[in-house]
Amino acid sequence: MRGLIFTGDRVAEVRDFDQLDPGPGEVRVKIRSSGMCGSDLNTYRKPASDLANTVKRPGHEPCGEIEAVGAGVTEVQIGDRVIVHHYLGCGHCRYCRQGYNQLCLNPGPDNLYYGGSEHGGHGESLICAARVCVRLPDELSFDEGAMVACGTSTAYLGLTKMDISGRDTIAIFGQGPVGLAGTMLAKAMGSRVIAVDLSDARLQLGRDAGADELVNPKYGDVTEQIKALTHGEGADASLEAAGAQATRKASCTSVKVFGRTAWVGEQGEVVLQPTPDIIHRHLTIHGSWTVSMFGLEETAQFVVDRKIPLQNMVTERVDIENAVDAYQRFDKQDTGKMVISWD
Template identity: 40%
Template sequence: MTTMRAVILPGNKEVQVIDKPRPVPGDGQVLVRMRASAICRSDMSLYYGGKPLVGGEAAKTGRIVPGHEPAGDVVEIGPGVRGVMPGDRVAVYLAIGCGHCRYCLSGYLSLCSEWKCVGFDVDGGNADYMVVPAQNCLKLPDEMSYETGALLLDNMGTQYHAQKTLEVSGNDTVAIYGLGPMGSAGVLIAKARGARVIAIDVLESRLEMAKELGADVTINSAKENVLEVISNLTHGEGVDKAIDASGNPSAQNMALDSVRKMGSVALIGETSSTTINPSEQMIRKLLKVYGIWIHPIWMYEEIAQFVLDHKIPVDRYITHRFSIEQAADAFRMFDERITDKAVFVWD
């Protein structure tokens, strides 16, 4: 029996790197050898244990291999596979749907009532190999690295989805709240779309990263009155668009408060509850407020082309790279916010 190395997260901040059988692709599936697999803040729900951020009963067992932002090489295909061949360089889309409902047919697999999430319900990319449905394999352009391809699946893809929905353009001033990996991706996308970007966080290291990525103005919300600064920068009007990538209730409220009348807001950061004042913050300002989640699978090719056409340096917000054997350090450092975007890589 051929084995491979894989990460599992039993909970309570325990990380194990184990030997397990290398999977065999079944009908309609392919075997992918990993080249890059990113850590996401949502993985911390598995790291801590208890209720996972997404997923069903399997995600609670602590035996599922995490990693929902993987990219690698197709090395074997199962029966019935068409359109994907050994040797293809691919990123793996994280949502697996039934394939027949209205949401799957429109490309929004994560809205399928039967959907499963790679890295939560089924084994993900933090292993030497993974098996995935062939339809989830999205081919990487020849000039795109595995690391960049992996980051298009969640960070860059979600921000592109958000900003396309908001119709961000060169006419806009955009405030981005929370400058972790998702917010950093937002800075890159917004600048590529021509917007003026105001980046807000409490950590100076993240504000410095935002400046390097092109943010026009940075605000430390622990030291400055964000709404006053934004009012001064926008002649008392407020920003045209705001994106919350933090999930912090205070930041979500600031996003609503800092947008001008008839502006728009995208909420990306996950949180269980937030108290808002709909009348003052939304209704009487005629705001458009969007919840943004996983981009539809068909949008990947559009996102990849946008990144290439605008020469967006996606890998610039990767702060650390680890081997799979360094998984314990990787998750600990990510949890302690020593790293921002961290990626497992294979030679």
């Protein structure tokens, strides 16, 4: 079977892998769509020396069909359409029982990460534990399931932590795959959305996804631009999906007094002045890291019930043989969602 590997310094390679059979409690998922996530770029950009011994396929947004089941599997059967939650966990600690396998309290052999410590979705098939499979609703495509697997549900959890509603104007920093999903979901929750990005191409995607206002920091101070759109006060809330120092700071300074922000963009640093930026403005900052197993189901159901056209976010689908070039384009960070597809 064919699969992708990152070899470091922005180089990827398609290789042959053995097709394996699932062990007890495991399934083999025939991958139909595997999302390329912004956080994959962090690995893609690492120096070759850091990835010298890497043999695992990336891809933590796998979606497909069960094609083989191991001994004792009762959760799913052959032919089921599933989204793979990409963390395993021990399955019985407090956080695993809440479905937050990524927060597992028991470090050990079960602390696996599909698309990191284990093979991920960027290959023809994936062996994973049956208990991390979440049913893909019939109404959703495999691409949409892949998006729900990480990016879209990450945006969903950040928005729900802030209790976003029709009374809110929300500024969404970053209109990459996570921010763009945030724009669609926040619109479906009734909010007025101000989309923020440095790329005019991505802002246009934000507009197509339903954003009411577009702000490009290239054309002036972003906090001032947002205040000009909100009676001089700032937005009610913000979602930080860019993960940059400047956008993290602006996600705080561009919301009004008693405002709230949720940070989902990873890596890097930020410098804030507690008194003027947070304390005197009664600001609430939520950290939010992906989603629980139940959160995946809830996000998928929300997308179905609100008829959110998630598929429109996909600006490019490539087959595995063209995934190397696709990562070069994705690395420029001005595309919409890109997926590796076997459909």
